[in-house]
Amino acid sequence: MVLDDLGSSLRGTLDKLRGKSRISEEDVEEVVKEIQRSLLSADVDVSLVMELSDSIKTRALEEEPPSGTPARDFVLRIVYEELVDLIGESTDLPLEEQTILLAGLQGSGKTTTSAKMAWWFSTKGLQPAVIQTDTFRPGAYDQAKQMCERAEVDFYGDPDGEDPVQIARDGLEATSDADVHIVDTAGRHALEDDLIAEIEQINDVVQPDTSLLVLDAAIGQGAKDQAQQFDESIGIDGVAITKLDGTAKGGGALTAVDQTDSSIAFLGTGEEVEDVERFEPEGFISRLLGMGDLGQLAERVERAMEQTQVEEEDWDPEDMLTGQFTLNDMQKQMEAMNNMGPLDQVMDMIPGFGGGIKDQLPDDAMDVTQDRMRTFEYIMDSMTDTEKEYPRAIGASQIERIARGSGTSEEEVRELLQQFKMMERTIKQFQGMGSEQEMQRMMKQMQQQGGGGGGGGGMGGMGPFGD
Numbered sequence: 371m372v373l374d375d376l377g378s379s380l381r382g383t384l385d386k387l388r389g390k391s392r393i394s395e396e397d398v399e400e401v402v403k404e405i406q407r408s409l410l411s412a413d414v415d416v417s418l419v420m421e422l423s424d425s426i427k428t429r430a431l432e433e434e435p436p437s438g439t440p441a442r443d444f445v446l447r448i449v450y451e452e453l454v455d456l457i458g459e460s461t462d463l464p465l466e467e468q469t470i471l472l473a474g475l476q477g478s479g480k481t482t483t484s485a486k487m488a489w490w491f492s493t494k495g496l497q498p499a500v501i502q503t504d505t506f507r508p509g510a511y512d513q514a515k516q517m518c519e520r521a522e523v524d525f526y527g528d529p530d531g532e533d534p535v536q537i538a539r540d541g542l543e544a545t546s547d548a549d550v551h552i553v554d555t556a557g558r559h560a561l562e563d564d565l566i567a568e569i570e571q572i573n574d575v576v577q578p579d580t581s582l583l584v585l586d587a588a589i590g591q592g593a594k595d596q597a598q599q600f601d602e603s604i605g606i607d608g609v610a611i612t613k614l615d616g617t618a619k620g621g622g623a624l625t626a627v628d629q630t631d632s633s634i635a636f637l638g639t640g641e642e643v644e645d646v647e648r649f650e651p652e653g654f655i656s657r658l659l660g661m662g663d664l665g666q667l668a669e670r671v672e673r674a675m676e677q678t679q680v681e682e683e684d685w686d687p688e689d690m691l692t693g694q695f696t697l698n699d700m701q702k703q704m705e706a707m708n709n710m711g712p713l714d715q716v717m718d719m720i721p722g723f724g725g726g727i728k729d730q731l732p733d734d735a736m737d738v739t740q741d742r743m744r745t746f747e748y749i750m751d752s753m754t755d756t757e758k759e760y761p762r763a764i765g766a767s768q769i770e771r772i773a774r775g776s777g778t779s780e781e782e783v784r785e786l787l788q789q790f791k792m793m794e795r796t797i798k799q800f801q802g803m804g805s806e807q808e809m810q811r812m813m814k815q816m817q818q819q820g821g822g823g824g825g826g827g828g829m830g831g832m833g834p835f836g837d
């Protein structure tokens with residue numbers, strides 16, 4: 371995740387302020403140094419870093435903390451406000467008829483982002499269409515078409531067409547029923563003149579309401595030149611940052627935002643059409659600082675509930691926090707969580723869970739991939755109800771029988787039991803959290819918003835391994 375390093379190192383530094391009511395100049399220096407180090411290693415432009423750290427320093431030393439506010443909270447608040455200020459508002463994209471043009475270098479993720487954005491608009495009740503004008507890269511047409519099919523949105527392209535400007539013109543006409551037009555363009559390895567000339571012509575024909583620059587999160591200072599060139603030729607209103615799942619950097623994109631005086635519109639976090647988030651500065655920074663992002667979490671839960679085909683009485687998110695945890699529950703939760711996205715991303719959105727506890731968990735605890743889930747399902751199908759209810763009582767002979775019955779290995783059965791133990795421990799950590807009441811309230815709220823989940827609480831009473 372972008373600037374991930376900032377989140378964890380800053381939390382460590384801020385934690386040293388715990389218990390203090392006043393902050394010294396030294397404390398502030400240390401916090402500011404940590405911010406500088408993290409931002410620079412995430413490729414944020416030096417002058418931006420200096421600007422940000424100066425404002426934090428000045429405010430932390432000159433402003434009087436409200437009485438009774440612990441030093442840590444006071445500094446955290448300032449860092450939060452200054453980061454929100456640096457990153458700015460999200461690009462304005464009203465939920466109404468509009469045309470969006472995507473620009474960027476080859477491989478930055480434009481085609482993927484166009485389908486993701488179309489999917490996102492469709493979840494908001496609009497009818498989007500993607501127009502693919504990339505005649506340069508063989509395969510772009512098929513890729514866009516397939517992704518749009520997966521996203522269940524309209525698509526226009528011409529696999530035999532050679533003139534991208536004509537395709538754009540025809541595409542707008544052919545998809546006139548749609549209300550949001552997203553025009554994908556070709557990229558090149560570098561900023562060649564013909565790329566700029568082509569996109570200027572497409573821009574003239576399309577007359578977009580918004581032009582977005584698509585940038586790979588791993589791009590460093592090269593973002594500055596790209597941003598400047600595209601801004602001069604077509605005018606950039608916002609940036610979509612892609613591949614945030616693969617890098618801890620992302621600073622180049624912030625530089626581009628600053629250079630074009632624009633803002634961030636979308637974040638791409640994976641290769642699937644659903645792996646996209648509308649950028650919300652407050653939630654994003656909160657998550658970065660380990661304060662959680664309830665908005666995104668609620669949205670994901672809502673989506674997961676629609677996708678997870680479990681009976682209403684079978685799954686209640688509140689069950690994660692109460693009662694005994696069994697293998698049946700683990701299976702349901704794995705399905706639901708899988709629909710929400712990678713577990714570590716989800717955890718970042720939970721207040722109080724992002725920074726501290728998550729960092730202490732073994733990496734394996736997050737490793738719930740679809741393949742593993744499938745193997746686990748075969749294994750669970752070969753277990754008796756009692757075994758699923760009390761997995762800790764499963765011994766060597768049962769493991770052998772289950773492996774044979776499910777066509778898996780004994781090692782895989784042990785792995786499942788190990789995964790169960792880890793998840794059980796994680797759930798217990800949840801249960802032990804100070805903010806449990808808050809979590810429960812939140813879960814309830816999300817349940818209502820999601821319209822599913824029911825209040826069944828199908829976990830039964832405490833079993834022999836309850837506590």
Ligand SMILES: Nc1nc2c(ncn2[C@@H]2O[C@H](COP(=O)(O)OP(=O)(O)OP(=O)(O)O)[C@@H](O)[C@H]2O)c(=O)[nH]1
Pocket residue numbers: 474475476477478479480481482483504507510513555556557558612613614615616638639640641645
């Ligand atoms: N992991 C991950 N991969 C992504 C993301 N966005 C795009 N990709 C991958 O990046 C590669 C390039 O993405 P494309 O959408 O084809 O890029 P493009 O900008 O359209 O490329 P050109 O058409 O050649 O200009 C593909 O393999 C995508 O699957 C993301 O958010 N996360």
